[in-house]
Amino acid sequence: MIATKKREFKDLMENIKDYKSFFLVGCSECASLCGTGGEPELAELKETLEKEGKTVTGTFRAKTGCQVLGTKVELKPFKEHLDKTDVVIVMSCGAGTQAAVEIFPDKPVYQSNDTLFLANMTRYQIFDERCSLCGECILDETGGICPVTACPKGLLNGPCGGTNDGNCEVSPDIKCCWVRIYERLNKINRLDDMKKTREAKDWSKSQKPRALIARTKEEKKK
Ligand code: SF4
Numbered sequence: 001m002i003a004t005k006k007r008e009f010k011d012l013m014e015n016i017k018d019y020k021s022f023f024l025v026g027c028s029e030c031a032s033l034c035g036t037g038g039e040p041e042l043a044e045l046k047e048t049l050e051k052e053g054k055t056v057t058g059t060f061r062a063k064t065g066c067q068v069l070g071t072k073v074e075l076k077p078f079k080e081h082l083d084k085t086d087v088v089i090v091m092s093c094g095a096g097t098q099a100a101v102e103i104f105p106d107k108p109v110y111q112s113n114d115t116l117f118l119a120n121m122t123r124y125q126i127f128d129e130r131c132s133l134c135g136e137c138i139l140d141e142t143g144g145i146c147p148v149t150a151c152p153k154g155l156l157n158g159p160c161g162g163t164n165d166g167n168c169e170v171s172p173d174i175k176c177c178w179v180r181i182y183e184r185l186n187k188i189n190r191l192d193d194m195k196k197t198r199e200a201k202d203w204s205k206s207q208k209p210r211a212l213i214a215r216t217k218e219e220k221k222k
């Protein structure tokens with residue numbers, strides 16, 4: 001999922017101060033779990049905007065805010081509210097905001113959150129970054145622990161000389177990921193993988209912007 005964090009209200013206000021009416025769009029997926037775009041947050045922002053003398057014409061929580069066509073269809077019943085709205089505020093991730101920009105080509109769209117990283121939820125509403133979306137996964141060689149993400153230097157052949165009592169020299173409060181990889185490989189009898197030298201990654205695979213057609217029209221017909 002995508003981790004998001006609420007922006008300070010004063011920063012949002014600075015962007016939208018010249019507008020009068022707003023429609024708020026949340027998301028039932030990641031933003032709801034992050035506490036940045038679920039029903040309680042929609043209600044809270046509505047109340048705060050109204051206290052500032054603004055009008056909120058409606059609130060809506062998309063099933064999956066980054067899904068452009070699905071969200072567009074879900075928003076059809078809100079046409080009347082949206083026609084009376086100066087600005088759409090999106091309370092999800094940057095992908096959700098850009099979906100709204102596509103859905104509302106003639107309206108200003110602002111976002112109430114900052115988008116942080118691809119997240120694993122380890123406990124309810126506790127998030128860790130485990131994958132940097134590099135496009136060429138090496139987890140098979142590293143015991144399923146990603147050094148591109150878990151090592152602050154992104155070392156593919158660690159550990160570096162700074163490992164201190166098993167902890168990371170860059171972030172002493174975390175265990176060196178290469179120590180974790182060693183322990184994991186040892187546990188699953190794959191220590192030989194530790195001896196392999198990994199070539200430099202092909203970073204062109206993570207060159208942006210990326211696109212993917214998961215299934216072609218022809219494949220969908222089958
Ligand atoms: S190697 Fe790349 S794709 Fe695999 S987990 Fe790490 S960042 Fe993600």
Ligand code: SF4
Nearest residue numbers: 151160168169176177
């Ligand atoms: S101590 Fe380990 S995790 Fe930290 S930078 Fe060096 S190799 Fe990476």
